[in-house]
Amino acid sequence: MLKKLLNLITLISIYLVWIFPANSADSDVELIKQNWPFSGIFGRFDKASLQRGFKVYREVCAACHGIRHISYRDLKGIGYTKDEIKIIASEYEVIDGPDDEGEMFFREGKESDKFVEPYENANLARLANNGAYPPDLSLIVKARAGGVDYLYSLLNGYKEFPDDFEASEGMYFNEFYPGNQIAMPSPIMDDIVEFDDGTEATQSQIARDISSFLAWTAEPELEERKSLGVKTIFFLVLITIMLLGVKRKVWKDLE
């Protein structure tokens, strides 16, 4: 009977796995799969890569995209010290107020502030971007089917329009974007940033680092979650094995 139960659990798992890709598959194009250090049961973020990704975000993406769910203090999670974070935050101008005269004023950013968004509101963002709204990136990895692989593929998926493609004005061709027409021009290229740690800033390296960084902004709890998960499941397996012994012993009297 216990075997049947285990079979049942396996069956349910197979059913769920089978039904789900169907639920979210929007595109027929196969994504470029990468080996991410943070995937898998024991996955950990590569802090150096996250810091490089953060630099890419600041120097490239931040011109149009916000990460409004992230506070400056959260940067501790990618390995910055308190003093470094203070300096980073102070480079931003935050609107505060009203002061005693009833006026709003600008001040230096503090650790507790959320990342300042590039546009004051969505309409202004659309105006500046040919009518397209650059989405907030804090959750982008969780908000797209394919997750971090989709993002990496997208950044490497720019091509010339095929001859028979009827392109709209001001749009770009991307083989991974649903419908293939994207309003964002290819944002990265070789050497668009210079990495402080001397890593060569190739297009694919930049794409990899920014993707990792945005995987972190989407799931800053990932490392804690996985390590707690390993411990929890280890404990549960242990206690279940013990319960199996107890159950057998108790039921033995009956037979």
Next chain:
Amino acid sequence: MDNIEKSEIKGVLGWIDRRLPIFTFINHNLRDYPTPKNLNYFWNFGSLAGITLVIMIVTGILLAMQYTANTDLAFDSVERIMRDVNNGWLLRYIHMNGASMFFIIVYIHIFRGLYYGSYKSPREILWMLGVVILLLMMATAFMGYVLPWGQMSFWGATVITNLFSAFPVIGDYIVTFLWGGFSVDNPTLNRFFVLHYLLPFVIVGVVFLHLVALHQFGSNNPTGIDVKSEGDTIPFHPYYTVKDYLGLGFFLIFYAILVFFAPNFLGHPDNYIPANPLQTPPHIVPEWYFLPFYAILRAVPDKLMGVLLMFAAVSILFFLPWLDRHKIRSASFRPFYKQFFWLFFIDCIILGWCGAMPAEGIYVLIARIASGYYFLFFLIIMPFLSKFEKISNLPSSISAAVLSEKFEKDSD
């Protein structure tokens, strides 16, 4: 002076028990409670469902302390729980996946009842209370999914509430009434939150009635034969407490794997995009546990008929005790019913798959055939078999069945 009968329990507890027989109650219902000795692991799912309900209520209350039911703030308040509240991500992932776990358990529990004829006399009310719980769960889960105010929350709520507009004359009135306005908006979110908080406690109430009804005649068992002598039963404790704990262990491992390693596997990525009434997602898909019913809804070209059939698909369960009047409970002794039962089980899985697929081409045809069998099973096959399926030779008692099974095993 002291003419109150002494309790079996001594000391302070005995004193209390004489005045408030809570310990006697526990003794009767959780300890000595005579239970058929041949229950298999499918009988674990009742207690598992109860435990999951408790997990959902506890995590839900803690989440409600941090959640804000306002269209401008809801999405961000959920993200705040995920990022800034201590262990908030854990609470939310337990709650979010808990809903799916609850449905997996309850669906298995229902199929168990269906296979072993647990709905038959004298357990009709027990079964019907179970169907009430299922309906309450569906309403609660649906409203809970709206709360994070992501794209799927908003559009799911819009599609499902709009179903009521199919009813002639009163349809639009009902929809406006449900929304508390002229579209899914702040009043909708607010009332959904209130009801999402309220309904679980109503479920607790109905679960209590479900247990009272259960303990009136005791559990059914795999043979479906009534308990005939004391030899057929064993006390609930320690035999079934330990068996339930073991089942709980396996369940928690499965649950923990999802929570810690694939917390968003059962969700839809679009729900991490804040709700936008001006932008419809390409595919609006309900949560997996609604997919079979969603498939039935979409299988019918007429909107009103689709809605009615979808509601009928759940409501028909209320009438099960009278649709299947065959004398024998367990499918183990009904070779024909057994075949049709498994076909029905596969049918439900196919319906779930159709619900996840776009409503076009071959999928519509498959969904129509599968919906047809769904109702055929209840309305034609069950009554027909009740009349014509032969009553085969049942074992004389539970003990006899257990012994003969053991004999077969030993002679193998």
